[in-house]
Amino acid sequence: MSSSSNTGAHVIGIDVGGTKILGSVVDPSDWTVNTTIKRPTPVGDALLLSDAIGDVVDELMQTHGSPSAVGVGVPGLVDHDGIFHYGPNVQGVLGLDMTSDLHQRFGLDVMAFNDGTAAAVAEHRLGAAVGHDNAIIVAQGTGIAGGLVVGGSVVTGAHGFAGEPGHMLIAAAPNGSGDGHLCACGRVGCWEAVSSGAGLANIARGRAEKGRGTAIVELAGGVVADIRGEHVAEAMALGDNEAAAVFDEFATWVARGLASLVALLDPSIIVLGGGLTQINDFFIDKVRDRYDSYTVGAGHRPVILIVPAQLGVEAGSIGAALMAHERFS
Numbered sequence: 001m002s003s004s005s006n007t008g009a010h011v012i013g014i015d016v017g018g019t020k021i022l023g024s025v026v027d028p029s030d031w032t033v034n035t036t037i038k039r040p041t042p043v044g045d046a047l048l049l050s051d052a053i054g055d056v057v058d059e060l061m062q063t064h065g066s067p068s069a070v071g072v073g074v075p076g077l078v079d080h081d082g083i084f085h086y087g088p089n090v091q092g093v094l095g096l097d098m099t100s101d102l103h104q105r106f107g108l109d110v111m112a113f114n115d116g117t118a119a120a121v122a123e124h125r126l127g128a129a130v131g132h133d134n135a136i137i138v139a140q141g142t143g144i145a146g147g148l149v150v151g152g153s154v155v156t157g158a159h160g161f162a163g164e165p166g167h168m169l170i171a172a173a174p175n176g177s178g179d180g181h182l183c184a185c186g187r188v189g190c191w192e193a194v195s196s197g198a199g200l201a202n203i204a205r206g207r208a209e210k211g212r213g214t215a216i217v218e219l220a221g222g223v224v225a226d227i228r229g230e231h232v233a234e235a236m237a238l239g240d241n242e243a244a245a246v247f248d249e250f251a252t253w254v255a256r257g258l259a260s261l262v263a264l265l266d267p268s269i270i271v272l273g274g275g276l277t278q279i280n281d282f283f284i285d286k287v288r289d290r291y292d293s294y295t296v297g298a299g300h301r302p303v304i305l306i307v308p309a310q311l312g313v314e315a316g317s318i319g320a321a322l323m324a325h326e327r328f329s
């Protein structure tokens with residue numbers, strides 16, 4: 001398995017998302033990112049996904065040479081051996097060995113990790129959660145990636161599957177407005193179905209079906225089914241009141257999920273990252289606003305920091321690189 005013949009000074013980190021594959025060349029002396037590229041995630045086929053990840057590695061190797069290792073962050077259930085069992089946002093990819101294809105194609109040392117766990121490692125070691133031994137990292141993109149730091153260590157679970165808060169069933173309260181939103185995993189009531197990029201669109205669509213949100217529907221080309229999170233953000237930027245109401249409901253759901261995680265884990269900090277936090281700056285303030293009313297004993301416990309991620313959308317790829325580096329060195 002050794003690749004000492006082509007060992008480089010850098011590490012490649014890959015973050016496989018529901019819509020894009022992000023690849024970063026990272027310097028292990030200080031974990032700064034030299035280059036990041038983004039390519040679309042192919043849909044519905046394990047081999048296509050494996051090839052696309054390989055092509056991202058290949059492209060980065062063309063410009064930077066061979067890395068010492070490759071770490072791949074995967075959106076879903078990936079075990080300690082790098083087998084990707086299931087990911088709701090990359091349907092059709094079941095039981096894919098994330099490491100052997102890349103190893104065979106390039107002769108590199110490769111390891112795969114849960115994407116949220118990778119982001120948590122990066123934020124805990126290098127970013128917003130430095131100095132916090134108990135931290136929750138939630139990255140909101142197409143879905144929700146999560147990572148848990150407990151007692152100074154990142155929790156991976158018995159099988160590698162820990163840190164999937166997006167599929168906590170919190171949003172199907174009787175008569176609650178979260179009722180009826182279908183998650184990518186096929187269940188109704190998942191946190192992700194009301195608190196991710198897809199969740200933002202779900203809320204807007206639900207309201208549009210009741211005749212609300214004309215400006216949002218127009219931005220989606222007049223088709224309710226085509227509403228995406230970006231359309232809500234766009235309408236919000238134009239000062240649309242209905243978009244503000246969508247964000248309001250969205251922030252409420254996000255706060256409910258965070259309050260549940262706090263009840264379980266008692267962290268000192270919550271880090272919010274992922275593409276979604278970037279489209280709307282005031283969103284974290286709104287979540288902070290709501291969070292207290294859902295947290296058990298909120299007035300009788302220390303303030304828990306809720307902060308934006310420091311490493312931005314590259315947290316997952318940096319973390320995957322860091323974990324792979326440590327695994328193989």
Ligand SMILES: [Zn+2]
Pocket residue numbers: 088166167183184185186187190192
């Ligand atoms: Zn789900």
